Amino acid sequence: MKIEVYNQKGEVLEEIEAPQNIFAVAFNNDLVYQVHKSLLSNQRKPLAFTKDRSEVRGGGKKPWAQKGTGRARHGSIRSPIWKGGGVTFGPRQKEENLGKKVNKKMKKASVKIVLSQKLKDKEIRIIDKFEPKEIKTKEIFNILKQIFKTDITKSILVLLDNKEQTLKRVFKNIPKVETLNVSDVNILTLLNNKFVMFSKDALATLEKQLA
Template sequence: MPNVNVLDIKGNKVSSLDLPESLFAVEVNEHTVYEVVKNHLANKRQGTQSAKTRAEVRGGGKKPWRQKGTGRARQGSIRSPQWRGGGVVFAPKPRDYSYTLPKKVKRLALKSVLTTKVLDEELIVLNDLNLDSISTKEAKNVLQAINAKNKAYLVVAEANENVYKSFRNIPNVEVVVVNNMNVYDLVKHDSLVMTEAAINKAEEVFA
């Protein structure tokens, strides 16, 4: 069972915590992580790319020159793909790129990333994360005190307006509630900061 130090927002050690093995000590499956990240990016695609085929380009109805006798290659339309201004071969059209993955695959990928964060010593556990007021300066002081890296992913048990608004102006820092935690964001950020309450709730939700 992995054990980590628990810090306060000033960076002082207040206790230690045994992390649940069901989340933070599983066998890492890199392929499922890859599949879930690929799925996340595919689902974010707008799918609005569009180009015209030769049938949709305006003009080109007349044969540019006679079939034989000119010495040039035969042509039927100035809107063929090889012509400047012509249509596109197999032109992309608006489509939906999204697809679904089994829930078990997503769960395994999440557990794999959480385990990796522990193994790489990128997990920081706080006893609590509360700010008296909305203050970006105070939020920066917290990150500096706990030695969080530039890209930090803060996971809290419940929505907190002061915390959310304090951290949202800091580049590459994101605050989410446990239920909204996802594999792509975990991989993208260098430091994972979780409160004790968030870890307990994560065990209830994902274990």
């Protein structure tokens, strides 16, 4: 499969052969789901934390005598059966592990699957190089507008090579545009955006990374 390479004016410069190891991977819904769920779980932070009866303040004094009152015997007002007492088997932030592990091979495979699907859906854009006259938001926005035309209103993920990191600041000012270092690519950011865009240099880096 071939990919069109655009210049900064939105003109097609050439067509290059899409790297088969990245853009010709069969869709595997189970793998994508597993990795996606793992990444979301690892982002969660356990907040709930309950105290057991030994941690609740107070309750050291026996509420009433063991015998002679006619009432049920109790040793502490901080027992779990009392209002304001400790909690039995409640959530414990320190003990709760919400993370789900997946290995690097699965993460790489999931990225390839999503990129392959995006290429089939014509949601990949490659630019020859980012060389704006000035590093200003207006210049970068005009480049995107020339390439994406009416699709400029949709969400775009721009993968930047190490040499292109100086552009990250100006991309931040453009609505619905997210930037990411190509070495940090993952399926969460890929799936959260409609289109993916990168330069030929970033593509070369991506190819080495996912090899």
